[in-house]
Amino acid sequence: MKQFTGRQIEIMEAATDRISKYGIQNLTIKTLATDIGLSEPALYRHFSSKNEILLSLLEYFKAEMKSRINGISHKPDATAGDVLRAIFNSQLQAFTNKPAIVSVIFAESIFHFDAALSIKVSEIMDLMQEYVCSNIKKGQETGQYSKLINVPILTTIIIGGIRMTVLKWKI
Numbered sequence: 001m002k003q004f005t006g007r008q009i010e011i012m013e014a015a016t017d018r019i020s021k022y023g024i025q026n027l028t029i030k031t032l033a034t035d036i037g038l039s040e041p042a043l044y045r046h047f048s049s050k051n052e053i054l055l056s057l058l059e060y061f062k063a064e065m066k067s068r069i070n071g072i073s074h075k076p077d078a079t080a081g082d083v084l085r086a087i088f089n090s091q092l093q094a095f096t097n098k099p100a101i102v103s104v105i106f107a108e109s110i111f112h113f114d115a116a117l118s119i120k121v122s123e124i125m126d127l128m129q130e131y132v133c134s135n136i137k138k139g140q141e142t143g144q145y146s147k148l149i150n151v152p153i154l155t156t157i158i159i160g161g162i163r164m165t166v167l168k169w170k171i
Contacts, residue, residue, distance in 0.1 A: 004060060008046050010036060012057040016100035024107055051114060054104070058120040061101055062127060068094065069131055080139030087131055088162060095166060102170050106163075125159075132158055 004012070014036045018027050029050060033043045047053045072086045095102050105124060112118065133155045139145035149157070 002056070002059060004056065005046070008056065009060070011043065011046055012053060012060055013098075013100075015053050015057060016098065016104055019107070020100035020103040024103075051117065054117055055120055057101075057104060058117070058124065061105070062120070062124050065091070065094065065124065066127060080135055080142065080144045084132070084135045084139075084158075087135070091128070091162070092166075095169075099170070102166055106167060106170065129155055129159060 015032055029040050029043055033040045068090050069087055133151055136151050136154050140147050
């Protein structure tokens with residue numbers, strides 16, 4: 001994972017705030033520089049473009065998500081359901097703590113025309129899908145979850161439900 005400087009993190013957080021308040025179309029280097037009290041050339045010393053800021057922001061969130069979810073303690077007596085709830089509580093808490101990130105991750109329309117951004121969002125979704133899929137497999141193997149619905153379908157249903165919850169909350 002790329003290491004970000006404190007100033008780069010500040011810029012990425014300011015970008016998410018601007019997107020959350022005014023929409024992605026209002027995120028420009030000029031408006032972002034004004035928001036954080038930098039000149040445009042000073043901002044360009046940290047990021048070469050708006051796309052680089054967005055890519056870095058998505059990478060930063062992905063790394064943070066991976067670290068957070070991997071850090072969930074798995075108590076020996078925890079059920080698959082307990083672990084799944086902990087994963088989703090962790091994710092929802094991250095969205096609650098930084099609601100602006102929701103505007104970036106769930107703004108697919110802005111990513112349809114940029115392959116690199118689309119790939120980065122896909123990586124985040126794939127990572128969450130891996131965690132959920134692994135949990136469901138383990139739960140079905142140990143008899144904690146029913147096998148009436150196969151793993152990929154159940155994974156899609158669960159992630160879709162969370163996505164719907166987040167989008168309703170955002171609206």
